Amino acid sequence: SSELTQDPAVSVALGQTVRITCQGGSLRRYYASWYQQKPGQAPLLVIYGKNNRPSGIPDRFSGSSSGNTASLTVTGAQAEDEADYYCHSRDSSGNHYVFGTGTKVSVL
Amino acid sequence: QVQLQQWGAGLLKPSETLSLTCAVHGGSFSGYYWSWIRQPPGEGLEWIGESDHSGNTNYNPSLKSRVTMSVDTSKNQFSLKLSSVTAADTALYYCARVLRGRRYSSGNYYYFYAMDVWGQGTTVTVSS
Numbered sequence: 001s002s003e004l005t006q007d008p009a010v011s012v013a014l015g016q017t018v019r020i021t022c023q024g025g026s027l028r029r030y031y032a033s034w035y036q037q038k039p040g041q042a043p044l045l046v047i048y049g050k051n052n053r054p055s056g057i058p059d060r061f062s063g064s065s066s067g068n069t070a071s072l073t074v075t076g077a078q079a080e081d082e083a084d085y086y087c088h089s090r091d092s093s094g095n096h097y098v099f100g101t102g103t104k105v106s107v108l
Numbered sequence: 109q110v111q112l113q114q115w116g117a118g119l120l121k122p123s124e125t126l127s128l129t130c131a132v133h134g135g136s137f138s139g140y141y142w143s144w145i146r147q148p149p150g151e152g153l154e155w156i157g158e159s160d161h162s163g164n165t166n167y168n169p170s171l172k173s174r175v176t177m178s179v180d181t182s183k184n185q186f187s188l189k190l191s192s193v194t195a196a197d198t199a200l201y202y203c204a205r206v207l208r209g210r211r212y213s214s215g216n217y218y219y220f221y222a223m224d225v226w227g228q229g230t231t232v233t234v235s236s
Contacts, residue, residue: 031211033222035153042202042229043153048222050211086153090221096168097143097221099153 003091004032004100011106012077020072022087022100030090032070032100034063037084046085047072074105082107110135114203114227116188120234126190130203130227137161137184141206143223144177144188146199154199158206159186193234203227 004024012018022032031050035043045054047063060075070089074081087100116128130142144156157167159177167175176189190197204223211218 029218031218031220033220035223042226043223044226045222045224048207048224049209049220050218054224088153088155088221088223090219096166097155097158099145099155102152 003098004087004089006085006087006100006103008101009104009106011108012074013108014079015076017073017075018077018105020074020085020087020103020105022070022072022089023068024089024092024098024100025068026090026092026094026098027065027068027070029094031065032063032087032089034061034070034072035086035088036081037086038082043086077105077107079107081105110205110225112203112205112225112227114201114230116201116230116232118231118233120193120232122194122234122236123192124234126193126197126201126232126234127187128201128203128230128232129185129187132184132186132205135205135225137179137181141208142179142186143204143206145202145204145223146197147202148196148199156188156190156201193232195234198232198234200229200231202229 034047037043046061051063064071085103091098111133114130138161141158143158159165174191179186205225207222207224
């Protein structure tokens, strides 16, 4: 079982805001990174560090963290944001990586 | 722009050794860590292991006894071997570059690790 827990699925109305959370003890010491994965595609890094977006990622994606919970917020969700989202960080030992369980985001 | 190109055998029999290679094009090989990740059909992502350009490795404890990663700096390539495969190793395998950094805040360092470039993926099926 993963040390990073995510809600299995969330839905959001087109143009509204959705927050995806990732919980784990290691997040008190390490930032989470977030990946978007669409069917048949490799994961795409969308947020890393405190709140950094790789080049080409729209600014409607943002990240935050509090205690043992990291969050990815999509402000003004678009149809193309429908995908699986995974968080990623170190495990509780700090020596290895772990991915979250994944959240399927549906845009209605 | 950095691109990762990966290849390897896609169909294996139980007990055989999985072997994949990932080539780094258009960017630096040194100064980064390089990882392998896999995704069983319909499931989530699982980290397998990582290596730096010098060949220092770090493996997922659950796979450590069967995993070997190596690097070839002359070719800007890194490789994965997974021995004694079973049907449970059937998955889409990805290589990725790992971006590392830290931020100082309120008297503490906070670290991040992010896989910012991914290969196209290789489907590996284990079947008798």
